[in-house]
Amino acid sequence: MTHGSRKIRVAGLTRVEGEGGLEIVLRDGQIAEARLDIYEPPRFFEGILRGRRYTEPPDITARICGICPIAYQMSACAAIEDACGVSVPADIRALRRLIYCGEWIGSHALHVYLLHAPDFLGYESGIHLARDHPEIVKRGLRLKKTGNHLMEVIGGRSVHPVNVKVGGFYRAPSAGELRGLVPELEQARQDALETVAWVATFDFPDFERDYEFVSLRHPDEYAITSGRIVSGSGLDIVPAGYDSHFTEHQVPHSTALHSTFDGNTYLTGALARYSLNSGQLHGDVAAAARAAGLGATCANPFRSIIVRAIELLYACDEALRLIGAYTPPDPPSVDVTPRGDAGSGELVGYGCTEAPRGLLYHRYVLSPDGTITDAKIVPPTSQNQRVMEADLRDFAAIRLGLPEEQLGAACERAIRSYDPCISCAAHFLDLRVTGLHEACHRHRQSRPGRRRRRAGNRQPRQPGRAAGRDGSASGRRPAHAARRASAGTELRRRRVRSRCGLLGK
């Protein structure tokens, strides 16, 4: 703290996926900076993909997240198939939507019950909530288990499923296997209805925002696996147009890239999906939304827990509908082959799907023989970082009278409303380490026990631009060199070990 200024820090956010903190800098009683501080090490997936076969992205990118691997697999498949000029048949598309519903159910149940709800009920964690309200937490875990089970039956396992391939699936489950899930899904539907009614009783801060929402929209259904990219201000483009409007930027305080839409801040995720597509929710889902107090749109991030509960209910309904109409696709996949020949140049493909946390964009460049020469992956949490920081600034500005500890806790709670997945966001490739030792030294002094690298390249990543392979000409360092540069800290080794451990990251 210096004269006239002070900092409010939450060094390690709890109940979010991944490792990050937040920092608010006050000068002369006003908020000078509000930062979401993402220090989880970069994971270099885009670099790993270069030189691999076009068939490999579904399995490689699934490893970006143990909670939403299906989202990565589906966006990867869509982009590769786009590059190869292939559209999968309706029955394969329906099976993809079904497994994606499993992921929505599992992910939303996790966030609603274990990460978000304790904030509204005054509990430190889901464990503390469980001690007083075991039946409520059991309901949440039952929902999570149903989502996992659906992914297991179709995908072979719930974390990083192995049955998804470019062109479809290695094996289509039988109709009987899927019908066996119906009783569990019907219970989940009932649990989801009770979830909506439960979260609607929470007390929400009055914090309406003027968001620029961005999501997919599909003419025939609430968009999950495909659609056009739309916004509240009228954007309406195919995924191939993404790079013309959305730009990623590096900032010094985050190992995840920030993203802008035509230079401005925007929001993707459950609130955006609902606000742009709520007219496609019908029957009991629409009725439950109305009963929970939702209108056609929702712009209060704290009320996103209601929207996730509504999407939980929708995913259960949709899964039951898809199983009722299911006949196993035969064959379970279609042939996907790069159409290029030696003289035709590179192939480019684009894929966008709706991960539980929002829009997930993949772009691949393939050589004529099917080798990946460039990859770009933009996860939803990266896209939401700017809006999270903007909201944090305004949220804190009207609470500066609170004691510091209470203000920090309130800000942490605000960030949890976006369900950020920091592990997904910190996957990116481009990293220039400058003044590593000095930065580490400064950081050790300012934050004992934690170390991070500074990403010095502030240039936005250009659409379609392939970074140099050795990084020397562009000032970038190759991934293996950057890894070596940071591999010396015990803290990083410990984090890597933990990521490879129980949570399957």
Add this chain to the structure above:
Amino acid sequence: MVRFDSRCPLGARFQHRGTHTFGLADVIELARALDGLPSRLAGYGVEGAAFEFGTGLSPDVESAVQSVTSQLLRELNSVTKGPPSQDVQP
């Protein structure tokens, strides 16, 4: 080498947070809160010492593995042939 026994609450020693801040100790305590623990749950762990490429098993870890093996056999024998071990060392 570490050992836990769920008959005692897993304290700070086992709060090795994962990337999602929900580690093994949290899972066990959540199961306890929901009355979902089995009647007996114990675990052994050996913490790695070296993670460089090409590095083999370190002598310390090799020794710990031998020790864990012996303790496991003793504990399993006590469960199958006699009353449960009382040597809880969380």
